[in-house]
Each structure stands twice: as C-alpha cells, then as structure tokens.
Amino acid sequence: MYQALYRKYRPTVFDDVCGQEHITSVLKYQTENGRVSHAYLFCGSRGTGKTTCAKILAKAVNCENPKGGNPCCECPSCRAIDSASAPDVLEMDAASNNGVDYIRDIRDEVSYTPAMLKRRVYIIDEVHMLSTSAFNALLKTLEEPPEHVVFILATTEMHKLPTTIVSRCQRFDFRRISLSVLTERLMYIAKNENILLEEEAAQQIARQAQGGMRDAINLFELCSGGGADVTIDRVRDILGLSSYAFLHDAVLSLSHGDIKAMFSVISDVVASSKDITVFWQELTSFYRDMMVGKYADDVVSYLDLTSQECALLLDAADKFNIKTLTYHCSILDQAFQAMLRAPQMKRTIAEFASIRMCEPALDQSTEALLARIGQLEDRIALMEIGASVVPTHKEKREVHRDEPKKVNETISEIIPEKTLINDAADEFELVPDISEVIEKLGKFDKRAQSFLLESDVFVSPNGMKARISVATDFAAKMLSDEKSKASIANALALCRVTAGTAEIIVEVKMKEFSSDSAAEDLYNSL
Numbered sequence: 001m002y003q004a005l006y007r008k009y010r011p012t013v014f015d016d017v018c019g020q021e022h023i024t025s026v027l028k029y030q031t032e033n034g035r036v037s038h039a040y041l042f043c044g045s046r047g048t049g050k051t052t053c054a055k056i057l058a059k060a061v062n063c064e065n066p067k068g069g070n071p072c073c074e075c076p077s078c079r080a081i082d083s084a085s086a087p088d089v090l091e092m093d094a095a096s097n098n099g100v101d102y103i104r105d106i107r108d109e110v111s112y113t114p115a116m117l118k119r120r121v122y123i124i125d126e127v128h129m130l131s132t133s134a135f136n137a138l139l140k141t142l143e144e145p146p147e148h149v150v151f152i153l154a155t156t157e158m159h160k161l162p163t164t165i166v167s168r169c170q171r172f173d174f175r176r177i178s179l180s181v182l183t184e185r186l187m188y189i190a191k192n193e194n195i196l197l198e199e200e201a202a203q204q205i206a207r208q209a210q211g212g213m214r215d216a217i218n219l220f221e222l223c224s225g226g227g228a229d230v231t232i233d234r235v236r237d238i239l240g241l242s243s244y245a246f247l248h249d250a251v252l253s254l255s256h257g258d259i260k261a262m263f264s265v266i267s268d269v270v271a272s273s274k275d276i277t278v279f280w281q282e283l284t285s286f287y288r289d290m291m292v293g294k295y296a297d298d299v300v301s302y303l304d305l306t307s308q309e310c311a312l313l314l315d316a317a318d319k320f321n322i323k324t325l326t327y328h329c330s331i332l333d334q335a336f337q338a339m340l341r342a343p344q345m346k347r348t349i350a351e352f353a354s355i356r357m358c359e360p361a362l363d364q365s366t367e368a369l370l371a372r373i374g375q376l377e378d379r380i381a382l383m384e385i386g387a388s389v390v391p392t393h394k395e396k397r398e399v400h401r402d403e404p405k406k407v408n409e410t411i412s413e414i415i416p417e418k419t420l421i422n423d424a425a426d427e428f429e430l431v432p433d434i435s436e437v438i439e440k441l442g443k444f445d446k447r448a449q450s451f452l453l454e455s456d457v458f459v460s461p462n463g464m465k466a467r468i469s470v471a472t473d474f475a476a477k478m479l480s481d482e483k484s485k486a487s488i489a490n491a492l493a494l495c496r497v498t499a500g501t502a503e504i505i506v507e508v509k510m511k512e513f514s515s516d517s518a519a520e521d522l523y524n525s526l
Contacts, residue, residue, distance in 0.1 A: 006217040009189055011052055012082070013070040014060070018185050018213060019177035020049050026172070027053065028069030031060040037170045039142050039151040041127075043158040044174025047212025050154040051125060053174075055081065058089045058121040061150060077117055088114040091123040100133040107141045110149045120149050127153040128160035135162050142168045176211025179203065179304035185213065186220050196229040200306075204235050207304065240274045247286045248312040254328065254357050255319035262354040266347065276346040277339050284332045290317040291325050323374030327367040328357050380490065428458035428467050436495045437488075445487035451475045452488065456509065459492075463499030466492055469509040479506045 011017045014024040030036050040057070042050040059071035059081045071078050080086040092102065106122060114120045124130075130138070142151055142165065153169060155161060183202045190197035197220070205223065209216035223230045223238045236243060246265075253261035269279045289303055293313050296302045300310050320328075335353035339346045360368040431437075434457050442449040451470060458467040468488065470476050478484065485504040492498040 004218070005189060005193070005221045006214045009192075009217065011049070011056065012059075012073050014053070014056055015070060017049050017053060017056070019181045020053070020174055023053065023172045023174065027057055027060070030069075031057070031066060032069035036061050036150065038145050038149065039169040040153065041161075041166060041169035041171045042152065042154045042174060043171065044156070045176055045211060046156055047209070047214030047216075048174040048177060049213065050174055051123070053172075054123045054152040054154060055089075055091075057152060058123065058150075061119050061121065062086075062088075062117040080116065086117060088117040088120045089123070090121070091125065093125050094129045095126045098129045098131050098134060100131060100137050103130070103134045103137040107137060110141060110145055114148055118148070121152065122149070123152045123154070125154045126156065127165075128155045128157045135165055139164055139168070177213055177216075178211075179206050182206035182209060182211075182213065182216045186216060189217065189220065190224075190230070193224075195224045195227070197224075198229075198231050201230050201232045201235045203304075203306070204232060204241070205230075208239060208241070240278050242269070242274070242279055242282055244286075244309045244312055247282055248316050250283060251286060251290070251316045252319065254354070255316070257358040259355055259358045262358060263351060266350050266354065270347060276350050277336070277343070280332065280336050280339065280350060284329070284336065286313075286316075287325060287329050287332060289313050290320065291322070291329075293317045294322065294325075321374040321377070323367075324360075324371040327360065327371035330367050331356050428460055428465070431457040431459055431497055434497075437491045437497060440494050441487060441491040444490075445484065448479060448484040448487050451479050451484075455479075457492075457497070459498060459502070463497075464502050465505065466498055466502045467505045467507060469507055471509065473508055476506050476508050 014028050017024050040054075042054060044050055056071065059073070059078045060066060060069065062077045062081065063071040064075040064077055065072040073079075073082065077086070081089050084091075090106075092106075110120070110122075145151065151169075153165070158166075158173075183199065183206045186202040186205060187197060187199065190202075201223070202220075205219045206216050208219060219239065220230065223235050228234060235241070246268075250262065250265045253265060266276070269276055289305075290313060292303060293299045293310075294317055299305065299313065300307060303310075303313075305313065331353050335349050338349045342349070356362060356368075360371045362368075434452070437457070438449055438452055441452060452468070454471050455475070456469040458469065459465070466489070468479055470479060479488070485506075488504055489498070489501050492502060493500055
C-alpha cells in the first residue's frame with residue numbers, strides 16, 4: 001500500500017527531528033536520566049513536529065534498550081508503538097472527542113497499570129478543542145496522575161488553553177522551521193526517491209510551506225506527481241505562483257503610475273489561469289518585503305531570499321517612500337478582503353485597486369494625502385541636491401501623447417518645437433507653452449506667478465540654465481530675489497522643462513515704461 005511521503009519520512013528518533021533541537025535535546029536528557037515529567041504541553045504551528053515528538057517520547061519512555069535518550073526502534077515495545085498496536089499508548093483527537101465523557105473515561109482508566117508497556121501514555125492532539133467541562137474534569141488527573149501515566153497535550157492555538165491546564169504541564173514551544181532546513185530535507189527526500197529537484201524549486205516549495213515540514217513535503221509530492229522532474233517552472237505552474245521578477249515588474253508599474261502596464265500584468269495573470277487572489281497575496285507579501293528591506297540590516301537572511309531576489313527587492317523599494325508603501329498596503333488589504341467577499345469580481349476589484357494605487361489624487365483619504373506629500377518631499381529633496389527628477393508615467397504621457405520616449409531623454413528631446421536664440425555664452429531655446437509651469441508656480445508663489453505670466457522662458461540645451469525674459473525693470477527686480485528664483489526653478493523641474501534645479505537668469509526684453517514708479521505704485525497698492 002502506498003504511503004504518503006510525509007508519513008514515510010516521519011522521524012522515528014529525536015535526532016531525526018529537524019529544526020527543533022532546543023526541544024529534542026531536553027527530551028533526550030530527561031529520558032536518558034529518568035527525569036520524565038508526568039505532563040507535557042507541545043504548542044506551535046502546524047507541521048512543526050508536535051505529534052512526531054509525542055510519539056517518539058512515548059517510545060522513549062517505554063523502550064527496553066534506549067540509546068542516549070533515543071528509542072531503539074527495534075524492541076517489541078518500540079515496534080508495537082510504531083505499528084499503533086500498543087494498547088497502552090492512546091492517541092486521541094480532541095477536535096472530534098471534545099466532550100466531558102471522553103475525559104471521564106480517561107480519568108477512570110489511569111488507575112489501572114499498563115497492560116503491556118512500562119508506562120501508559122495519553123497523547124491528546126488539538127487539546128484546545130476540549131469543552132470547558134472536559135478541561136475541568138481533566139484538572140485533578142493532570143495534576144497528580146499515577147506514576148505509570150504520562151500525558152502529552154498538543155495544540156496549535158495556545159491562547160485558547162486555560163491557565164490552570166498550562167500551569168500543570170511542562171511547556172515546549174515548537175518554532176517554525178527555517179527555509180534552509182526545509183530545503184535541505186526536501187533535497188534529501190528527493191535524492192532517496194530518485195527525483196530530480198532543483199535547489200531553487202526546493203527553496204520555493206519551502207517558502208510556500210511557511211515553516212511547516214509536513215506542508216513542504218506534501219507540496220513536493222504534489223509537484224513530483226507522475227515522476228516528473230521538479231523544476232522552478234513546474235513548481236510555479238503547479239502552485240499557481242508568480243516569479244519574483246514578475247512581481248518586481250508589477251511593482252515598478254505601480255511606482256511609475258503606469259495603469260496600462262498594471263492592467264497588462266493582471267491580464268497575464270488571468271490568461272495563465274492563475275488565481276488573482278494568490279497573485280494579490282504575493283503582491284502584498286512583496287510590499288511587506290519592501291518595507292522590511294528599508295530597515296533590516298541583513299535582508300537576505302531576514303526574509304530568506306536569494307541574492308538575486310534581494311537585488312530585485314531593494315531596486316523596487318528604492319522607488320517608494322514609507323508613506324506610499326503604507327498607502328499601497330492599505331489598498332491591497334482592502335482589495336483582498338473585497339475579493340474574499342465577492343470572488344466573482346476578483347479581476348474588477350484588482351483593476352480598481354490598481355487605479356487607486358497609480359492615481360492617489362483620486363483618493364481623499366489620509367493615507368492617500370500622506371503618500372502624495374511624501375512623493376513631493378522626495379522630488380523636492382532631489383531638486384535641492386541638483387539631481388534630475390525622473391518623471392512619472394503620467395507626466396511623460398502628458399508631454400508625449402503620440403509616441404513614448406525613454407525616461408533618460410535629454411531636455412532637447414522632451415521639449416518640442418523650440419525656437420533658438422543666440423547668446424554670448426550659450427544657445428537657449430524658447431519654451432513655447434509655460435501654462436503648466438505657471439499653474440505649478442501658483443501653488444507656492446503667487447507673486448512670482450503674476451510676473452511670469454507676461455514673460456518668456458528660454459532653456460539651455462543641457463537643461464541646467466533657464467532665462468526669464470521679462471517686460472520691465474520692476475518685474476526683473478521682483479523675480480531676481482532668491483525666493484522667486486527658487487520657486488521658478490522648482491516649478492520648471494516639476495514640469496520637466498529643466499533637467500533638475502536649474503540656474504535662473506532674469507533679463508529685461510523691452511522697456512514699456514520710462515519709469516518704473518507707476519508699476520511700483522500699482523504693485524504696492526495690491
């Protein structure tokens with residue numbers, strides 16, 4: 001009869017248990033030195049070895065020839081326990097036997113001596129499922145059982161146990177098994193089963209198991225069905241997963257505000273018959289990894305990533321500030337909850353969520369406003385150090401409505417239809433439409449905006465100088481102060497007219513007044 005791999009490779013001695021050395025070392029010492037407790041409590045997430053250690057402990061306390069705290073697995077007692085034919089080792093599932101009557105039966109039985117073994121062992125799995133009356137019936141027996149009785153309680157939800165039960169047991173917390181340990185175990189099983197398993201595929205399976213050995217082995221058995229080689233592509237295909245590079249590209253689309261590219265990503269997920277909900281969970285996990293990557297010292301070990309995956313992660317994280325990451329995470333969480341409530345609308349929900357992430361101006365929530373403020377702060381910080389501000393997809397689309405251009409185009413390629421004028425030092429080009437610059441400028445300097453309305457703007461070919469040609473000496477005087485120049489430089493950079501924080505030169509193109517006194521009086525009266 002065929003036996004599942006996780007049962008076939010279940011450890012039979014403490015030394016074979018993976019990733020729980022802090023527990024097995026104590027249990028080995030106790031059994032070797034005759035210091036076995038009357039009650040144990042094993043708690044931890046699924047598939048971490050709780051029931052396995054309980055069965056090994058049951059063998060160890062009854063073994064006729066123990067070896068360094070481990071059972072020999074050869075004596076009649078060990079063989080009887082392994083074959084589940086030992087009448088003195090009782091394994092009970094509290095999920096289905098949670099009534100007080102079952103506990104009363106145990107309470108009545110413990111007074112009798114073992115029929116075959118040295119000790120009677122009661123293994124109660126998922127003990128948190130017992131009813132309140134059942135817990136109460138167990139209290140006295142658990143506190144002072146006969147010397148020949150050992151209780152082993154196992155649970156995945158420690159918080160549901162009464163403190164009166166916990167205080168009567170020796171508690172052992174089973175940890176999630178690390179990625180490296182799971183990968184090594186999968187490679188060992190694959191070798192014994194003559195199945196080709198790529199290391200990258202093993203790492204992907206281990207990551208999906210989330211620290212559970214049983215889940216990892218079951219996923220490996222699923223991917224190796226039909227005797228096929230287990231490659232990374234097969235794992236992604238069987239489990240419906242997306243590659244880290246695919247998630248990286250999706251996140252870059254969101255960072256650029258490229259709704260069209262994000263729709264293409266969602267279309268690819270649907271076309272590949274993958275579950276959008278699974279993809280959304282992976283995208284949320286990628287955002288979590290980016291937030292960790294901004295603060296963790298050793299990202300590779302903290303997140304159990306390969307060096308290539310870490311490079312992709314850090315590259316994507318550099319495109320966001322923490323405010324935008326928090327805002328996007330809130331949208332991802334809301335969309336995921338909506339998908340669970342209306343699974344038939346998963347694609348539509350994903351598309352609307354993508355639009356909200358690409359266009360935070362559509363959302364008036366506090367998170368959206370903080371994200372927009374964070375983006376402006378980052379752009380201003382770049383301009384203050386003279387760095388070139390990379391335009392968003394939306395800004396590039398507004399400049400080029402007919403054909404796309406590369407992000408790193410020179411300013412002479414971005415500004416169309418420019419008229420050249422000569423200068424002793426440089427050749428400046430006229431900016432034919434400065435309406436967007438004027439609109440941006442009005443948000444933080446109304447005075448400079450009023451004078452720029454009647455001015456012409458010329459930009460040097462490298463985009464690092466801008467000449468403002470004004471009509472009067474008074475206008476030149478008003479725009480020549482440092483505050484006005486800084487405001488104009490910021491507006492030009494935000495609108496991609498210049499390649500960064502440009503040097504502003506103000507000049508008078510013509511005289512419309514013999515004296516500036518009239519203009520000054522008019523300005524002062526405003």
